[in-house]
Amino acid sequence: MNQEKVIVIDFGGQYNQLVARRVRECNVYCEIYSYKTDIEQIKAMNPKGIILTGGPNSCYEADSPTYTSELFDLGIPVLGLCYGAQLMVHVLGGKVEKAPVREYGKTEVYVDKTSPLFDDVSETTICWMSHFDYISKAADGFRIVAHTADCPVAAAENDAKKLYAIQFHPEVLHTKEGSKMLYNFVRGICGCAGTWRMDSFVENSIKEIREKVGGGKVLCALSGGVDSSVAAVMLAKAIGGQLTCVFVDHGLLRKNEGDEVEEVFGPNGPYELNFIRVNAQERFYSKLAGVTEPERKRKIIGEEFIRVFEEEAKKIGAVDFLVQGTIYPDVVESGLGGESAVIKSHHNVGGLPDCVDFKEIIEPLRNLFKDEVRKAGLELGIPEKLVFRQPFPGPGLGIRIIGEVTAEKVRIVQDADAIYREEIAKAGLDKSIGQYFAALTNMRSVGVMGDERTYDYAVALRAVNTVDFMTAEAAEVPFGVLQRVMSRIINEVRGVNRVMYDLTSKPPGTIEFE
Ligand code: XMP
Secondary structure (H helix, E strand, O other): OOOOEEEEEEOOOOOHHHHHHHHHHOOOEEEEEEOOOOHHHHHHOOOOEEEEOOOOOOOOOOOOOOOOHHHHHOOOOEEEEOHHHHHHHHHOOOEEEEEEEEEEEEEEEEEOOOOHHHOOOOOEEEEEEEEEEEEEEOOOOOEEEEEOOOOOOOEEEEHHHOEEEEOOOOOOOOOOOHHHHHHHHHHHHOOOOOOOOHHHHHHHHHHHHHHHHOOOOEEEEEOOOHHHHHHHHHHHHHHHHHEEEEEEEOOOOOOOHHHHHHHHHOOOOOOOOEEEEEEOHHHHHHHHOOOOOHHHHHHHHHHHHHHHHHHHHHHHOOOOEEEOOOOHHHHHHOOOOOOOOOOOHHHOOOOHHHHOOOOEEEOOOOOOOHHHHHHHHHHOOOOHHHHOOOOOOOOHHHHOEOOOOOHHHHHHHHHHHHHHHHHHHHOOOOOOOOEEEEEEEEEEEEEEEOOEEEEEEEEEEEEEEOOOOOOEEEOOOOHHHHHHHHHHHHHHOOOEEEEEEOOOOEOOOOOOOO
16 A cells, blocks of 8 residues: 555553554554564655554563664654653663652643644643653653653653654543644654545545456355445445355344345345345254353354355355455454454454355455444445444344343343433434443343233343443443333333343453353
8 A cells, every 4th residue: 555654663552552543533544563573674664653652561671672773763753652752762871760659640741832742732731641660861862841740751852853752641532632742743743644534545445456356256244243344335336246245144133133234235225236144043043042151152153153154155156255344453453463462363253264265355444443444434325323333242142141042032132222222322322332232131030010020031231431342331321311211121121120230340341241
Protein backbone atom coordinates (compact mmCIF):
# COMPACT_ATOMS: atom_id res chain seq x y z
CA MET A 1 0.00 0.00 0.00
CA ASN A 2 1.49 3.31 -1.06
CA GLN A 3 0.20 5.16 1.95
CA GLU A 4 1.92 7.62 4.30
CA LYS A 5 2.52 5.70 7.46
CA VAL A 6 3.37 6.12 11.14
CA ILE A 7 4.88 3.21 13.02
CA VAL A 8 4.04 2.35 16.61
CA ILE A 9 6.79 0.37 18.32
CA ASP A 10 5.21 -1.79 21.00
CA PHE A 11 6.91 -2.20 24.38
CA GLY A 12 4.10 -4.27 25.85
CA GLY A 13 1.88 -1.58 27.39
CA GLN A 14 -1.84 -2.06 27.78
CA TYR A 15 -2.95 0.92 25.66
CA ASN A 16 -0.90 0.18 22.56
CA GLN A 17 -3.76 -0.53 20.21
CA LEU A 18 -5.34 2.69 21.41
CA VAL A 19 -2.27 4.65 20.31
CA ALA A 20 -2.66 3.28 16.80
CA ARG A 21 -6.39 3.96 16.78
CA ARG A 22 -5.92 7.58 17.85
CA VAL A 23 -3.35 8.11 15.10
CA ARG A 24 -5.78 6.73 12.56
CA GLU A 25 -8.42 9.09 13.89
CA CYS A 26 -6.08 11.82 12.64
CA ASN A 27 -6.51 10.22 9.17
CA VAL A 28 -2.99 8.86 9.28
CA TYR A 29 -2.39 5.17 8.60
CA CYS A 30 -0.39 3.43 11.24
CA GLU A 31 0.84 -0.05 12.12
CA ILE A 32 2.08 -1.69 15.32
CA TYR A 33 5.38 -3.58 15.46
CA SER A 34 7.17 -5.29 18.32
CA TYR A 35 10.27 -3.62 19.78
CA LYS A 36 12.09 -6.70 18.49
CA THR A 37 11.57 -5.53 14.91
CA ASP A 38 14.88 -4.83 13.23
CA ILE A 39 15.69 -1.20 12.48
CA GLU A 40 16.35 -2.05 8.82
CA GLN A 41 12.80 -3.29 8.52
CA ILE A 42 11.52 -0.08 10.10
CA LYS A 43 13.63 2.02 7.73
CA ALA A 44 12.40 0.06 4.72
CA MET A 45 8.82 1.02 5.58
CA ASN A 46 9.78 4.67 5.18
CA PRO A 47 7.59 5.95 8.04
CA LYS A 48 6.74 9.63 8.45
CA GLY A 49 6.91 9.23 12.22
CA ILE A 50 7.57 6.70 14.96
CA ILE A 51 5.81 6.35 18.32
CA LEU A 52 7.28 4.33 21.19
CA THR A 53 4.58 3.00 23.49
CA GLY A 54 4.34 2.47 27.22
CA GLY A 55 5.28 -0.81 28.86
CA PRO A 56 5.48 -2.49 32.24
CA ASN A 57 9.28 -2.53 32.69
CA SER A 58 11.98 -0.24 34.07
CA CYS A 59 14.23 0.86 31.22
CA TYR A 60 17.40 0.95 33.37
CA GLU A 61 17.21 -2.77 34.15
CA ALA A 62 19.50 -5.01 32.11
CA ASP A 63 16.91 -7.31 30.52
CA SER A 64 14.22 -4.70 29.85
CA PRO A 65 13.02 -4.09 26.29
CA THR A 66 15.17 -1.54 24.53
CA TYR A 67 15.92 -0.18 21.07
CA THR A 68 19.06 0.85 19.26
CA SER A 69 19.96 4.54 19.62
CA GLU A 70 20.26 4.61 15.82
CA LEU A 71 16.48 5.04 15.76
CA PHE A 72 16.93 8.58 17.06
CA ASP A 73 19.38 9.52 14.31
CA LEU A 74 17.24 8.61 11.32
CA GLY A 75 15.87 12.13 10.98
CA ILE A 76 12.36 10.68 11.39
CA PRO A 77 10.32 12.33 14.20
CA VAL A 78 10.00 10.06 17.26
CA LEU A 79 7.47 10.42 20.07
CA GLY A 80 8.01 8.38 23.23
CA LEU A 81 5.06 7.75 25.55
CA CYS A 82 5.57 6.74 29.20
CA TYR A 83 8.02 3.80 29.00
CA GLY A 84 8.85 4.93 25.47
CA ALA A 85 9.67 8.42 26.77
CA GLN A 86 11.86 7.05 29.54
CA LEU A 87 13.63 4.73 27.15
CA MET A 88 14.37 7.56 24.71
CA VAL A 89 15.85 9.69 27.48
CA HIS A 90 17.77 6.74 28.98
CA VAL A 91 19.26 5.66 25.63
CA LEU A 92 20.27 9.26 24.85
CA GLY A 93 22.09 9.77 28.15
CA GLY A 94 19.49 11.28 30.49
CA LYS A 95 18.49 9.78 33.83
CA VAL A 96 15.49 7.60 34.71
CA GLU A 97 14.94 6.27 38.23
CA LYS A 98 12.29 5.12 40.66
CA ALA A 99 10.06 8.11 41.43
CA PRO A 100 9.76 9.27 45.04
CA VAL A 101 6.00 9.56 44.45
CA ARG A 102 4.11 7.19 42.20
CA GLU A 103 1.68 9.08 39.97
CA TYR A 104 -1.50 7.31 38.98
CA GLY A 105 -4.70 8.73 37.57
CA LYS A 106 -5.87 12.09 36.31
CA THR A 107 -3.19 14.68 37.01
CA GLU A 108 -2.83 18.40 36.33
CA VAL A 109 -0.01 19.01 33.89
CA TYR A 110 1.53 22.46 33.18
CA VAL A 111 2.67 22.70 29.58
CA ASP A 112 4.93 25.07 27.69
CA LYS A 113 2.80 26.24 24.82
CA THR A 114 5.78 27.10 22.65
CA SER A 115 6.30 23.37 22.08
CA PRO A 116 4.79 22.21 18.77
CA LEU A 117 3.35 19.22 20.67
CA PHE A 118 1.17 21.51 22.72
CA ASP A 119 -0.06 23.78 19.97
CA ASP A 120 -3.61 24.85 20.89
CA VAL A 121 -3.47 22.88 24.20
CA SER A 122 -4.44 24.68 27.46
CA GLU A 123 -1.58 25.75 29.71
CA THR A 124 -2.92 23.60 32.54
CA THR A 125 -4.41 20.39 31.26
CA ILE A 126 -5.63 17.10 32.76
CA CYS A 127 -3.57 14.07 31.74
CA TRP A 128 -3.57 10.37 32.61
CA MET A 129 -0.47 9.32 34.52
CA SER A 130 0.55 5.78 35.40
CA HIS A 131 4.19 5.36 36.36
CA PHE A 132 6.57 4.19 39.07
CA ASP A 133 9.73 5.47 37.35
CA TYR A 134 10.32 9.03 36.24
CA ILE A 135 12.75 11.07 34.20
CA SER A 136 14.90 12.83 36.79
CA LYS A 137 17.17 14.43 34.17
CA ALA A 138 16.42 14.99 30.51
CA ALA A 139 19.08 14.03 27.97
CA ASP A 140 21.45 16.67 26.53
CA GLY A 141 19.84 18.80 23.87
CA PHE A 142 16.37 18.32 25.37
CA ARG A 143 14.32 21.04 27.00
CA ILE A 144 11.56 20.39 29.51
CA VAL A 145 8.16 21.37 28.12
CA ALA A 146 5.76 20.05 30.77
CA HIS A 147 5.76 19.24 34.47
CA THR A 148 3.36 18.31 37.27
CA ALA A 149 3.49 18.85 41.05
CA ASP A 150 5.34 15.53 41.47
CA CYS A 151 7.00 15.04 38.11
CA PRO A 152 9.65 17.55 37.02
CA VAL A 153 9.78 16.16 33.45
CA ALA A 154 6.27 15.38 32.25
CA ALA A 155 7.41 16.15 28.69
CA ALA A 156 10.72 17.02 27.04
CA GLU A 157 11.75 17.70 23.49
CA ASN A 158 14.71 18.10 21.20
CA ASP A 159 12.98 20.05 18.49
CA ALA A 160 16.04 20.25 16.25
CA LYS A 161 16.23 16.44 16.11
CA LYS A 162 12.43 16.04 16.20
CA LEU A 163 12.48 13.91 19.34
CA TYR A 164 9.65 14.19 21.88
CA ALA A 165 9.10 12.41 25.19
CA ILE A 166 5.80 12.44 27.11
CA GLN A 167 5.49 10.81 30.53
CA PHE A 168 1.68 10.60 30.48
CA HIS A 169 -0.71 8.78 28.12
CA PRO A 170 -2.21 11.06 25.45
CA GLU A 171 -3.96 8.03 23.88
CA VAL A 172 -6.44 7.44 26.72
CA LEU A 173 -9.54 9.58 26.84
CA HIS A 174 -8.82 10.65 30.45
CA THR A 175 -6.12 12.86 28.94
CA LYS A 176 -8.46 15.61 27.92
CA GLU A 177 -6.41 17.11 25.12
CA GLY A 178 -4.47 13.95 24.26
CA SER A 179 -5.94 13.58 20.78
CA LYS A 180 -4.87 17.15 20.01
CA MET A 181 -1.30 16.33 21.11
CA LEU A 182 -1.18 13.24 18.90
CA TYR A 183 -2.65 15.29 16.06
CA ASN A 184 0.08 17.89 16.61
CA PHE A 185 2.68 15.15 16.37
CA VAL A 186 1.47 13.26 13.31
CA ARG A 187 -0.06 16.08 11.29
CA GLY A 188 2.16 18.93 12.51
CA ILE A 189 5.61 17.63 13.43
CA CYS A 190 5.64 14.59 11.08
CA GLY A 191 3.90 16.57 8.34
CA CYS A 192 1.42 13.84 7.44
CA ALA A 193 -1.21 15.07 5.01
CA GLY A 194 -3.97 12.90 6.51
CA THR A 195 -4.87 10.82 3.47
CA TRP A 196 -6.14 7.73 5.33
CA ARG A 197 -9.87 7.83 4.66
CA MET A 198 -12.44 5.11 4.53
CA ASP A 199 -13.98 6.16 1.22
CA SER A 200 -10.68 5.83 -0.60
CA PHE A 201 -9.82 2.67 1.35
CA VAL A 202 -13.06 1.05 0.21
CA GLU A 203 -12.60 2.18 -3.37
CA ASN A 204 -8.99 0.93 -3.53
CA SER A 205 -9.83 -2.37 -1.85
CA ILE A 206 -12.58 -3.08 -4.36
CA LYS A 207 -10.15 -2.39 -7.20
CA GLU A 208 -7.47 -4.62 -5.65
CA ILE A 209 -9.92 -7.46 -5.04
CA ARG A 210 -11.08 -7.31 -8.67
CA GLU A 211 -7.51 -7.52 -9.91
CA LYS A 212 -6.59 -10.34 -7.56
CA VAL A 213 -9.67 -12.49 -8.14
CA GLY A 214 -9.86 -12.09 -11.93
CA GLY A 215 -12.41 -14.63 -13.08
CA GLY A 216 -11.98 -16.84 -9.97
CA LYS A 217 -14.57 -18.35 -7.65
CA VAL A 218 -14.80 -17.03 -4.07
CA LEU A 219 -16.40 -18.51 -0.96
CA CYS A 220 -17.31 -16.62 2.20
CA ALA A 221 -18.61 -17.94 5.53
CA LEU A 222 -21.08 -15.29 6.59
CA SER A 223 -22.04 -15.11 10.27
CA GLY A 224 -24.12 -11.95 10.12
CA GLY A 225 -21.61 -10.25 12.43
CA VAL A 226 -20.13 -6.90 11.47
CA ASP A 227 -16.79 -8.14 10.19
CA SER A 228 -17.95 -10.94 7.93
CA SER A 229 -20.84 -8.78 6.65
CA VAL A 230 -18.57 -5.89 5.69
CA ALA A 231 -16.09 -8.27 4.07
CA ALA A 232 -18.91 -9.97 2.14
CA VAL A 233 -20.39 -6.71 0.87
CA MET A 234 -16.99 -5.50 -0.24
CA LEU A 235 -16.49 -8.72 -2.19
CA ALA A 236 -20.01 -8.55 -3.58
CA LYS A 237 -19.38 -5.03 -4.88
CA ALA A 238 -16.08 -6.13 -6.39
CA ILE A 239 -16.99 -9.41 -8.04
CA GLY A 240 -20.77 -9.96 -7.63
CA GLY A 241 -21.84 -13.35 -8.95
CA GLN A 242 -18.42 -14.93 -8.54
CA LEU A 243 -19.03 -14.84 -4.77
CA THR A 244 -20.94 -17.43 -2.79
CA CYS A 245 -21.83 -16.70 0.84
CA VAL A 246 -22.76 -19.55 3.13
CA PHE A 247 -24.76 -18.52 6.19
CA VAL A 248 -25.25 -21.25 8.78
CA ASP A 249 -28.24 -20.56 11.01
CA HIS A 250 -27.42 -22.67 14.04
CA GLY A 251 -30.59 -21.71 15.87
CA LEU A 252 -28.59 -19.84 18.48
CA LEU A 253 -28.87 -16.40 16.92
CA ARG A 254 -30.69 -13.42 18.38
CA LYS A 255 -34.36 -12.94 17.65
CA ASN A 256 -35.04 -12.48 13.91
CA GLU A 257 -31.32 -12.27 13.18
CA GLY A 258 -31.32 -15.03 10.59
CA ASP A 259 -34.06 -13.28 8.61
CA GLU A 260 -32.29 -9.93 8.90
CA VAL A 261 -29.13 -11.41 7.43
CA GLU A 262 -31.15 -12.98 4.63
CA GLU A 263 -32.89 -9.68 3.90
CA VAL A 264 -29.52 -8.03 3.22
CA PHE A 265 -27.68 -10.86 1.49
CA GLY A 266 -30.48 -13.06 0.14
CA PRO A 267 -32.09 -13.01 -3.31
CA ASN A 268 -34.30 -10.03 -2.44
CA GLY A 269 -31.39 -7.97 -1.13
CA PRO A 270 -29.41 -5.39 -3.08
CA TYR A 271 -26.41 -7.59 -3.95
CA GLU A 272 -25.86 -9.87 -6.84
CA LEU A 273 -24.24 -12.85 -5.12
CA ASN A 274 -25.00 -16.48 -4.45
CA PHE A 275 -26.46 -16.77 -0.95
CA ILE A 276 -26.94 -20.09 0.77
CA ARG A 277 -28.78 -20.13 4.08
CA VAL A 278 -28.50 -23.41 5.89
CA ASN A 279 -31.24 -23.88 8.46
CA ALA A 280 -29.45 -26.22 10.79
CA GLN A 281 -31.31 -25.41 14.01
CA GLU A 282 -32.61 -28.93 14.68
CA ARG A 283 -29.23 -30.44 13.97
CA PHE A 284 -27.55 -28.23 16.58
CA TYR A 285 -30.29 -28.71 19.18
CA SER A 286 -30.12 -32.47 18.90
CA LYS A 287 -26.30 -32.44 19.26
CA LEU A 288 -26.67 -30.22 22.34
CA ALA A 289 -29.44 -32.26 23.99
CA GLY A 290 -28.49 -33.22 27.54
CA VAL A 291 -25.12 -31.40 27.42
CA THR A 292 -24.53 -28.98 30.29
CA GLU A 293 -20.78 -28.50 30.51
CA PRO A 294 -19.83 -25.09 28.99
CA GLU A 295 -16.65 -26.13 27.21
CA ARG A 296 -18.35 -29.17 25.70
CA LYS A 297 -21.17 -27.01 24.47
CA ARG A 298 -18.71 -24.62 22.84
CA LYS A 299 -16.85 -27.52 21.21
CA ILE A 300 -20.00 -29.17 19.89
CA ILE A 301 -21.23 -25.91 18.39
CA GLY A 302 -17.84 -25.15 16.84
CA GLU A 303 -17.44 -28.64 15.37
CA GLU A 304 -20.97 -28.87 14.07
CA PHE A 305 -20.53 -25.48 12.45
CA ILE A 306 -17.53 -26.75 10.54
CA ARG A 307 -19.37 -29.94 9.53
CA VAL A 308 -22.29 -27.98 8.10
CA PHE A 309 -20.01 -25.55 6.31
CA GLU A 310 -17.94 -28.41 4.94
CA GLU A 311 -20.99 -30.14 3.51
CA GLU A 312 -22.04 -26.96 1.73
CA ALA A 313 -18.52 -26.30 0.50
CA LYS A 314 -18.37 -29.80 -0.97
CA LYS A 315 -21.52 -29.11 -2.96
CA ILE A 316 -19.90 -25.97 -4.36
CA GLY A 317 -16.65 -27.77 -5.18
CA ALA A 318 -13.15 -26.33 -5.39
CA VAL A 319 -12.90 -22.56 -5.04
CA ASP A 320 -10.05 -20.20 -5.75
CA PHE A 321 -10.35 -17.92 -2.75
CA LEU A 322 -11.78 -18.10 0.74
CA VAL A 323 -12.80 -14.83 2.44
CA GLN A 324 -12.06 -14.22 6.10
CA GLY A 325 -13.23 -11.26 8.18
CA THR A 326 -9.96 -10.99 10.10
CA ILE A 327 -9.45 -7.49 11.52
CA TYR A 328 -6.33 -5.72 12.81
CA PRO A 329 -6.78 -6.48 16.53
CA ASP A 330 -6.97 -10.21 15.59
CA VAL A 331 -3.65 -9.82 13.79
CA VAL A 332 -2.05 -8.02 16.74
CA GLU A 333 -3.55 -10.35 19.35
CA SER A 334 -2.43 -13.45 17.53
CA GLY A 335 1.11 -12.21 18.05
CA LEU A 336 1.77 -11.25 14.43
CA GLY A 337 1.89 -7.50 14.96
CA GLY A 338 2.81 -6.17 18.35
CA GLU A 339 4.04 -7.56 21.61
CA SER A 340 0.77 -8.98 22.99
CA ALA A 341 0.55 -12.60 23.99
CA VAL A 342 -1.87 -14.93 22.20
CA ILE A 343 -5.01 -14.32 24.21
CA LYS A 344 -8.02 -15.15 22.18
CA SER A 345 -7.37 -18.13 19.97
CA HIS A 346 -10.27 -19.94 21.66
CA HIS A 347 -12.59 -17.21 20.46
CA ASN A 348 -12.03 -17.83 16.80
CA VAL A 349 -14.33 -20.14 14.92
CA GLY A 350 -11.08 -21.73 13.76
CA GLY A 351 -10.40 -24.57 11.42
CA LEU A 352 -12.57 -23.38 8.55
CA PRO A 353 -9.82 -23.07 5.94
CA ASP A 354 -8.75 -26.70 6.47
CA CYS A 355 -12.06 -28.12 5.44
CA VAL A 356 -12.36 -26.33 2.12
CA ASP A 357 -10.43 -26.86 -1.06
CA PHE A 358 -9.12 -23.40 -1.94
CA LYS A 359 -5.96 -21.71 -3.20
CA GLU A 360 -5.71 -18.48 -1.25
CA ILE A 361 -7.31 -16.47 1.55
CA ILE A 362 -8.61 -12.94 1.07
CA GLU A 363 -8.74 -10.79 4.20
CA PRO A 364 -9.99 -7.38 3.06
CA LEU A 365 -10.26 -5.95 6.61
CA ARG A 366 -6.93 -7.18 7.90
CA ASN A 367 -5.58 -3.66 8.47
CA LEU A 368 -8.68 -2.13 10.05
CA PHE A 369 -9.76 -1.50 13.62
CA LYS A 370 -13.35 -2.23 14.55
CA ASP A 371 -14.49 1.38 14.32
CA GLU A 372 -12.89 1.59 10.88
CA VAL A 373 -14.67 -1.60 9.81
CA ARG A 374 -17.91 0.10 10.80
CA LYS A 375 -17.01 3.22 8.83
CA ALA A 376 -16.17 1.05 5.82
CA GLY A 377 -19.55 -0.66 6.27
CA LEU A 378 -21.34 2.68 6.15
CA GLU A 379 -19.32 3.69 3.07
CA LEU A 380 -20.48 0.47 1.44
CA GLY A 381 -24.09 1.38 2.21
CA ILE A 382 -24.74 -1.45 4.68
CA PRO A 383 -27.73 -0.68 6.96
CA GLU A 384 -26.75 0.99 10.28
CA LYS A 385 -28.55 -1.72 12.19
CA LEU A 386 -26.08 -4.26 10.87
CA VAL A 387 -23.05 -2.01 11.02
CA PHE A 388 -23.51 -1.09 14.69
CA ARG A 389 -24.35 -4.59 15.77
CA GLN A 390 -22.76 -5.54 19.10
CA PRO A 391 -20.14 -8.24 19.39
CA PHE A 392 -21.87 -11.60 19.35
CA PRO A 393 -20.01 -14.80 20.20
CA GLY A 394 -19.64 -17.55 17.61
CA PRO A 395 -21.43 -20.10 19.86
CA GLY A 396 -24.26 -17.57 20.14
CA LEU A 397 -27.02 -18.02 22.67
CA GLY A 398 -25.58 -21.44 23.41
CA ILE A 399 -23.28 -19.78 25.95
CA ARG A 400 -25.98 -17.41 27.22
CA ILE A 401 -28.18 -20.30 28.31
CA ILE A 402 -26.69 -21.86 31.40
CA GLY A 403 -27.01 -25.63 31.37
CA GLU A 404 -28.78 -27.64 28.69
CA VAL A 405 -29.85 -25.84 25.53
CA THR A 406 -33.37 -26.53 24.28
CA ALA A 407 -35.53 -24.86 21.65
CA GLU A 408 -37.83 -23.62 24.43
CA LYS A 409 -34.95 -21.99 26.33
CA VAL A 410 -33.68 -20.40 23.12
CA ARG A 411 -37.15 -18.90 22.58
CA ILE A 412 -37.15 -17.48 26.14
CA VAL A 413 -33.72 -15.88 25.93
CA GLN A 414 -34.37 -14.53 22.41
CA ASP A 415 -37.59 -12.83 23.51
CA ALA A 416 -36.13 -11.44 26.74
CA ASP A 417 -33.04 -10.19 24.91
CA ALA A 418 -35.12 -8.51 22.19
CA ILE A 419 -37.10 -6.59 24.85
CA TYR A 420 -33.91 -5.58 26.64
CA ARG A 421 -32.31 -4.32 23.43
CA GLU A 422 -35.44 -2.45 22.43
CA GLU A 423 -35.65 -0.62 25.78
CA ILE A 424 -31.95 0.19 25.85
CA ALA A 425 -32.30 1.72 22.38
CA LYS A 426 -35.43 3.64 23.40
CA ALA A 427 -33.52 5.08 26.35
CA GLY A 428 -30.81 6.23 23.89
CA LEU A 429 -28.16 4.04 25.54
CA ASP A 430 -27.48 1.65 22.66
CA LYS A 431 -24.37 3.42 21.38
CA SER A 432 -22.88 4.26 24.77
CA ILE A 433 -22.89 0.82 26.41
CA GLY A 434 -20.16 -1.53 25.23
CA GLN A 435 -22.12 -4.77 25.21
CA TYR A 436 -25.48 -5.77 26.68
CA PHE A 437 -27.67 -8.84 26.46
CA ALA A 438 -30.01 -11.10 28.36
CA ALA A 439 -28.98 -14.56 29.49
CA LEU A 440 -31.05 -17.41 30.84
CA THR A 441 -29.93 -18.71 34.19
CA ASN A 442 -30.64 -22.32 34.98
CA MET A 443 -32.39 -21.26 38.16
CA ARG A 444 -36.11 -21.65 38.64
CA SER A 445 -37.81 -20.11 41.61
CA VAL A 446 -41.22 -19.53 43.13
CA GLY A 447 -43.26 -16.47 42.25
CA VAL A 448 -46.84 -15.35 42.18
CA MET A 449 -48.71 -14.05 39.16
CA GLY A 450 -52.45 -13.26 39.12
CA ASP A 451 -52.97 -15.13 42.42
CA GLU A 452 -51.30 -18.21 40.97
CA ARG A 453 -48.08 -19.75 42.19
CA THR A 454 -45.40 -19.85 39.49
CA TYR A 455 -42.18 -21.82 39.30
CA ASP A 456 -40.23 -20.33 36.43
CA TYR A 457 -36.82 -19.28 35.16
CA ALA A 458 -34.77 -16.23 36.16
CA VAL A 459 -33.37 -14.07 33.35
CA ALA A 460 -30.10 -12.23 33.99
CA LEU A 461 -29.47 -8.87 32.33
CA ARG A 462 -25.86 -7.98 31.58
CA ALA A 463 -24.48 -4.62 30.40
CA VAL A 464 -20.78 -3.81 30.45
CA ASN A 465 -18.47 -1.02 29.48
CA THR A 466 -15.12 -2.07 28.18
CA VAL A 467 -12.25 -0.73 26.14
CA ASP A 468 -10.80 -3.97 24.89
CA PHE A 469 -13.10 -6.77 26.16
CA MET A 470 -10.22 -8.06 28.31
CA THR A 471 -11.52 -6.15 31.31
CA ALA A 472 -15.01 -4.75 31.82
CA GLU A 473 -17.19 -2.97 34.36
CA ALA A 474 -20.93 -3.37 34.78
CA ALA A 475 -22.64 -0.39 33.13
CA GLU A 476 -24.86 1.90 35.20
CA VAL A 477 -28.15 1.36 33.41
CA PRO A 478 -30.71 3.72 35.00
CA PHE A 479 -32.96 1.92 37.45
CA GLY A 480 -36.09 3.10 35.66
CA VAL A 481 -34.94 1.44 32.44
CA LEU A 482 -34.13 -1.81 34.26
CA GLN A 483 -37.54 -1.79 35.90
CA ARG A 484 -39.28 -1.30 32.57
CA VAL A 485 -37.31 -4.17 31.06
CA MET A 486 -38.10 -6.39 34.07
CA SER A 487 -41.78 -5.64 33.90
CA ARG A 488 -41.99 -6.24 30.14
CA ILE A 489 -40.02 -9.49 30.27
CA ILE A 490 -42.19 -10.91 33.04
CA ASN A 491 -45.40 -9.86 31.30
CA GLU A 492 -44.43 -10.78 27.76
CA VAL A 493 -42.10 -13.77 28.00
CA ARG A 494 -43.75 -16.98 29.05
CA GLY A 495 -41.64 -19.07 31.43
CA VAL A 496 -39.89 -16.20 33.27
CA ASN A 497 -40.89 -14.91 36.72
CA ARG A 498 -37.70 -13.20 37.90
CA VAL A 499 -35.22 -10.74 36.36
CA MET A 500 -31.78 -9.97 37.79
CA TYR A 501 -29.05 -7.51 36.93
CA ASP A 502 -25.47 -8.78 36.87
CA LEU A 503 -23.08 -6.39 38.63
CA THR A 504 -19.92 -8.43 38.20
CA SER A 505 -16.80 -6.89 36.64
CA LYS A 506 -14.34 -8.80 34.47
CA PRO A 507 -12.26 -10.08 36.13
CA PRO A 508 -13.43 -11.93 38.19
CA GLY A 509 -16.45 -12.56 35.93
CA THR A 510 -16.29 -12.92 32.16
CA ILE A 511 -18.63 -10.97 29.92
CA GLU A 512 -20.47 -14.07 28.71
CA PHE A 513 -21.84 -16.56 31.21
CA GLU A 514 -20.15 -19.65 29.90
P1 XMP B 1 -15.65 -13.10 27.67
O1 XMP B 1 -16.90 -13.87 27.96
O2 XMP B 1 -14.46 -13.97 27.35
O3 XMP B 1 -15.95 -12.30 26.33
O4 XMP B 1 -15.37 -12.08 28.72
C1 XMP B 1 -15.15 -11.29 25.79
C2 XMP B 1 -15.73 -10.87 24.44
O5 XMP B 1 -15.61 -11.94 23.50
C3 XMP B 1 -16.88 -12.39 23.06
N1 XMP B 1 -16.81 -13.86 23.02
C4 XMP B 1 -16.68 -14.58 21.89
N2 XMP B 1 -16.61 -14.20 20.59
N3 XMP B 1 -16.45 -16.47 19.93
C5 XMP B 1 -16.53 -15.15 19.62
O6 XMP B 1 -16.50 -14.83 18.43
C6 XMP B 1 -16.49 -16.94 21.21
O7 XMP B 1 -16.42 -18.14 21.46
C7 XMP B 1 -16.62 -15.94 22.24
N4 XMP B 1 -16.70 -16.00 23.60
C8 XMP B 1 -16.80 -14.71 24.05
C9 XMP B 1 -17.87 -11.87 24.08
O8 XMP B 1 -19.17 -11.68 23.52
C10 XMP B 1 -17.23 -10.57 24.50
O9 XMP B 1 -17.49 -9.55 23.57
